[in-house]
Amino acid sequence: MPEFKRPHALCDVPLHYCPGCTHGIIHRLVAEVIDEMGIEGDTIGVCPVGCSVMAYDYFNCDMLEASHGRSPAVATGVKRANPDKFVFTYQGDGDLAAIGTAETVHAATRGENITVIFVNNTTYGMTGGQMAPTTLPGQITQTTPYGRNTSVEGFPVKMCEMLSQLDGVALAERVTVIDPKSVMTAKKAIRKGFEFQKNKQGFSIIEVLSTCPTNWGKTPIEALQRLKDEMIPYYPLGVYKEGAVR
């Protein structure tokens, strides 16, 4: 029976995330995959601006902190210089799907051989809960106090659906981490992303639907329920694209 302990690829430091936020679980899954593949020494991570801005203190591999939205470009620079190393980005929805859309789309269409962990919690957590590109129609945020009105603010971006249309994408999968079963599926997807990278198959993105109890104004349990009831119907889980690009 394996002992349950902290993965080596996760540093032994307290995380700053709010109670009930699922960043901690997602960090752990990435670290477990790095451990299981034995690639910590060959892995370079790029973290974003957003709640996970300090992920460089949490992952035990070499890390770079990118400016807002530019992680895929930074990761491209790292990967082109070190094609045999594992390079991943860890980004939130504002970072990846608003300010960094161009970098995301072009890294994807180039088939940049990196793995993107995309954490979608439908809000800008770090700055206090403003509307995100993925905020659901009707969702109340600090900057949509009457609920997101699609005739004013437009519609949410569905990144996996969008990116799955690109030839350079080897894997686009949406997962979540709200119960043991979904956690196991999420881990498998992350592992797949790193395996695809190992086989030089191209760009992989794993979108993880995540909670933000603090800015949603909910308890952790209510937040998980909201994710299940409201987010999953709009952002269906599953594999949007999987296949050898190269």
Add this chain to the structure above:
Amino acid sequence: MTNDILLAGFGGQGILFIGKMLAYLGLYGEKQVSWLPSYGPEMRGGTCNCSVCVSDDPIGSPLVLEPDNLLVMNTPSYDKFIGSVKSGGNCFIDSTLIEAVCDRADISCFYVPATRLANENDLHGMANVILLGKMIKETGMADEAVIEKTVKKVVPPKKAHLIDANLKALKIGMSQ
């Protein structure tokens, strides 16, 4: 001793190419040289000119505003630059394309029907080189060995079959 040269015509007439030829003639003649294109958004068909400086001393301004030698291949360039030639300087004119006759008494003008000569000698598109040949002859800026070395250098390898044609065009120009 400095020789400031201005070459002008339409884009596509090979103005920049003969500029490069001139610069290499200078370089292989052990002079200091510079080559500066005037560039605009238009690549073909627009006006095009090129400054070449050949000097015994390091070149200061690579931009030729008052040429010792002017070579022109269209009327707009002739009109624009003929007044800027230094007193005592030379102007080389493709008289097939430019009807004007210069009334300046302080410069020497050489009228060469370069385009017609090119067509008559099966050297289509080489009026520029013919006119350059005339400039080389009148200024005595290069000997035969340097000319041959230059042509071999500036004609790109995939157009090597044009080396002889270029040498022929230069000779026709030099015999005018």
Add this chain to the structure above:
Amino acid sequence: MSELTLMKGNEALAEAAIRAGCKCFFGYPITPQTEISAYLSKRMPKVGGVFLQAESEVAAINMVYGCAGSGIRCMTSSSSPGISLKTEGISYIAGADLPCVIINVQRGGPGLGGIQPSQADYWQVTRALGHGDFHVLVFAPSTVQEMADTVTKAFDLADKYRMPAVILADGLLGQMMEPVAFDENAEIKLSDASNKPWAATGHGNKRKHNIINSLYLQAAELEEKVRARFERYEQVKANETMAECYKTEDADIVVAAYGSTARLAKSAVELARKEGIKAGVFRPITLWPYPVKEINEACKNAKKALTVEMSMGQMVDDVKLALNCRIPVEFFGRTGGVIPGPAEILNKIKEMIGGDK
């Protein structure tokens, strides 16, 4: 050295970058730096390097951030409007103490401006190439050979001081051809991350993890980081200034000019000397750090100084600061892509000398 061959400034710079070990180039098309990208797209694959055309200048500079962060010599190039887009990334690169080389083949501005040569980005590059307290090394070549030579220097000093280095050229230098020589026997050896123990290359289970970062949320910690960087800048100022003096020894009037304008100034000084005016040229090769000692030496006998630029007057501030108002400093310039002719510069020199009599 190889046989002298004619190359455009942009091409000579690109070739020199490869010879300096630049392994990766990230760019985005813009006139008049185009030949740099075109040249490297041909050459990089042949020497085992990387050429990548990014989706924007913003992406390109962030690719440089990633590549430099993993310890590899890399470069980007652009022209004025594109450099403005890169400033965010340059600030992060400076804040993370990363070495890289950035080329600005200047064109007229502001806004889309024009595509003719200009020197209107002097303030931007020497004062604020991005937000925050930092400097970048700035080199201003004035010949095609120097376009090549300063690139090598820029890579070396960027590595030595762990800071970005900029080559501030302009459309005239980039597009003109002059003879240039490279050492043909020199082996082309693209850089690796050895000698950069700080780089994020994968720790190989041999050391603690490296972090490339510019975020310090504790004010005191950030202050300490910035102060340490500024101590390094003092060393740069003390040791790395470069300048050329031309006929300044006996000059009554010294013309200060950099880059291609310095060539025009030299021509003007030659004309002035023919008329019996004792004029000379002071040409800073590093614009940051500014060669303060050198300009004071060049102006030791001068009664007046004239700064000539292809702008409305930007470097003139540094000339005044460096000379500390010891002698009058005047300015002459053309802007918008208009190149000041030697005759116009001579007129200004004569006007200033005439005012003396």
